[in-house]
Amino acid sequence: MNKLFKYSFFGILVLFLILSSCGLNNITQNSNISNNTGSDIKLGSLDFEYEEGKVFVGYENREEVNKIVEALNGKIAVDLPQIKMVSIKFNGTVEEAYEKILKLGLKGIRYVEPSYKRYIIDPKPVDNNMINKNNETSLNSTNPRDDEEFSKYLWGLEALNVKDVWNMGYTGDGVIVAVVDSGVDGTHPDLKGQVIEGYRPKTGEILPAGTDSSFGGAHGTHVAGTIAASDNSLGIIGVAPDAKIMPIVIFDVEGYVGDDAVADGIIWAVDHGADILQNSWGGWGYSYTLKEAFDYALDRDVVVTVSAGNDHTDQHVHYPSGYPGIIQVAAVEFNGGKYRTTWFSNRSDAITVGAPGVDILSTVPQATALGYEGGELADSFGGLYAFYQGTSMACPHVSGVVALLKEKYPDAKVWQIRKLIEQGAVDIDKDGYDHDSGFGLVNAKNSINLSLPTEVEQHLMLKHSIVGKILYREYL
Ligand SMILES: [Ca+2]
Ligand SMILES: [Ca+2]
Incomplete structure (x- = not known):
C-alpha cells in the first residue's frame, strides 16, 4: 500500500x-x-x-x-x-x-x-536505507548499547539510556510482563529461561514455561525480545533482560479470539502474578467487557501499556489504547540528527510518551516454531532475528522501562509508575506536552532517578469515549 x-x-x-x-x-x-x-x-x-x-x-x-x-x-x-x-x-x-x-x-x-474485531498492529515495512542510517549514526557516545552480538543495531537501548540503569543494578529481576499478543516462541536461544507459564484463552490451555506458543505468528516473539531477550552474549538484549515473559495468546490460529476471551486472558494474567500487561494491538468499538478487564488489572496495581496504532490518524476511539489509566505509546525515530514521532504513529491527546519504533531488531520464531515467518539475521546458535517497525515495537520498549521501575518500586501504584514515565521523558517535537509524542521520548535513566510521587495529584485524564461522554478519571 x-x-x-x-x-x-x-x-x-x-x-x-x-x-x-x-x-x-x-x-x-x-x-x-x-x-x-x-x-x-x-x-x-x-x-x-x-x-x-x-x-x-x-x-x-x-x-x-x-x-x-x-x-x-x-x-x-x-x-x-x-x-x-x-x-x-x-x-x-x-x-x-x-x-x-x-x-x-x-x-x-x-x-x-x-x-x-481487533487486530495486531501490523509492523510497517522496513526501509533498508533507514536501517543503515540508524545503525551507523552515533546517537550519544556516552550511552553505549551493551556488548551483545548485535548490539550495534540496538539504537533503541541507547535512546532510552538504559545501560546506565543496568549499571545501577536494575535489570527487571523479579518482574513479570504478560505479552498479550500472538504467543511467544520460548524455544528461541535468546529467550531461553525467559518465558514462564502462560495462557491460551481460546482453548483454556495452560502453556508450559519455555515452550513455543506462537500460534498467531511472529509478532509476539518480536515484542517479547525487545522487553526481555537474554543477557547471554548472543543476538540482542532486552530493555529488562532479567524480567520474565508470560505469553497470553489473544491472536490464535484463526486470528483475534474476541474481547470475551481477551478479558479471560487478562484476568488469568493478573491472578497469576503479572506486573505489566503489554498490548501492541487494538481496534474500533468501545467494549465494556474489555474496559472492565483492564480495570481489573489497574485496580490491582498492574501497569498496562498499549501501542497507539500505526494509522497516522488523530483519534480517540481505538481500544484498548483509548481506555483511561493505561500508558499509551507512540513510535519515535532518530532522523536528521534528532528524535521525532514517526509519520505513521497515531496522534491524540491520550498519548503518554513516545519510544523507539523504527528499525527495531528483535527475536522472531525459529524455523521449527508455529509462528515462523522467516528472519534476516541469525546469532551464533542459530536464533533468528528481524527488523520490524511500528508502535507495536515502541510499546515493548516502555514495558521494559516499566519493568525496571517495578524492580525498584515493587509496590508502586499504577499512577505512580505512569508519573515516573511521564516526568522522566525527554521533550521532543513541539515544546512541552504535544499530541504526537505526549510527554516526549521515554528515558529509563531519568525515570529511575526520580523518587516515587507520594501524593495523588489532582491530575485528571481527559478522555473521549465512543459513548459520547468525556470521561474524567483520576489516575489509578
Ligand atoms: Ca542475548
Ligand atoms: Ca513535546
Whole structure:
C-alpha cells in the first residue's frame, strides 16, 4: 500500500468516524433499535466491525442472564464473574438479539454489546536505507548499547539510556510482563529461561514455561525480545533482560479470539502474578467487557501499556489504547540528527510518551516454531532475528522501562509508575506536552532517578469515549 493511498484511506476512515459520531449519545440510533422500553441497558454500537451470533452481557443480577440465554436460545461461551460478564453464542444477528433482550424488560443488566474485531498492529515495512542510517549514526557516545552480538543495531537501548540503569543494578529481576499478543516462541536461544507459564484463552490451555506458543505468528516473539531477550552474549538484549515473559495468546490460529476471551486472558494474567500487561494491538468499538478487564488489572496495581496504532490518524476511539489509566505509546525515530514521532504513529491527546519504533531488531520464531515467518539475521546458535517497525515495537520498549521501575518500586501504584514515565521523558517535537509524542521520548535513566510521587495529584485524564461522554478519571 503506497503512502498516498494510505493517507486517502485514513481520510475516508476519519470522515466515516465523524459521520458515525453524530449519534454518539444514543448509540442504538444507527441500528434502528429504539431503547424506549424504559430499560437502562447500555447497548454497544453496531457501527464497527463485529461478529454475528455472539453478545457479551454485563450484569448486576446473574439470574437475569438466564432469561437472556433462554430468549436467544443460546449458550454461555465465556463466564467471568470477576467482571460480572458472560458471553452468549446463538443463531441470529446481534441486532435481532438487542431487540429480543430489550423486550424482556430486564432490571439488573448493565450492558449488552457485540464481539468487535481487533487486530495486531501490523509492523510497517522496513526501509533498508533507514536501517543503515540508524545503525551507523552515533546517537550519544556516552550511552553505549551493551556488548551483545548485535548490539550495534540496538539504537533503541541507547535512546532510552538504559545501560546506565543496568549499571545501577536494575535489570527487571523479579518482574513479570504478560505479552498479550500472538504467543511467544520460548524455544528461541535468546529467550531461553525467559518465558514462564502462560495462557491460551481460546482453548483454556495452560502453556508450559519455555515452550513455543506462537500460534498467531511472529509478532509476539518480536515484542517479547525487545522487553526481555537474554543477557547471554548472543543476538540482542532486552530493555529488562532479567524480567520474565508470560505469553497470553489473544491472536490464535484463526486470528483475534474476541474481547470475551481477551478479558479471560487478562484476568488469568493478573491472578497469576503479572506486573505489566503489554498490548501492541487494538481496534474500533468501545467494549465494556474489555474496559472492565483492564480495570481489573489497574485496580490491582498492574501497569498496562498499549501501542497507539500505526494509522497516522488523530483519534480517540481505538481500544484498548483509548481506555483511561493505561500508558499509551507512540513510535519515535532518530532522523536528521534528532528524535521525532514517526509519520505513521497515531496522534491524540491520550498519548503518554513516545519510544523507539523504527528499525527495531528483535527475536522472531525459529524455523521449527508455529509462528515462523522467516528472519534476516541469525546469532551464533542459530536464533533468528528481524527488523520490524511500528508502535507495536515502541510499546515493548516502555514495558521494559516499566519493568525496571517495578524492580525498584515493587509496590508502586499504577499512577505512580505512569508519573515516573511521564516526568522522566525527554521533550521532543513541539515544546512541552504535544499530541504526537505526549510527554516526549521515554528515558529509563531519568525515570529511575526520580523518587516515587507520594501524593495523588489532582491530575485528571481527559478522555473521549465512543459513548459520547468525556470521561474524567483520576489516575489509578
Ligand atoms: Ca542475548
Ligand atoms: Ca513535546
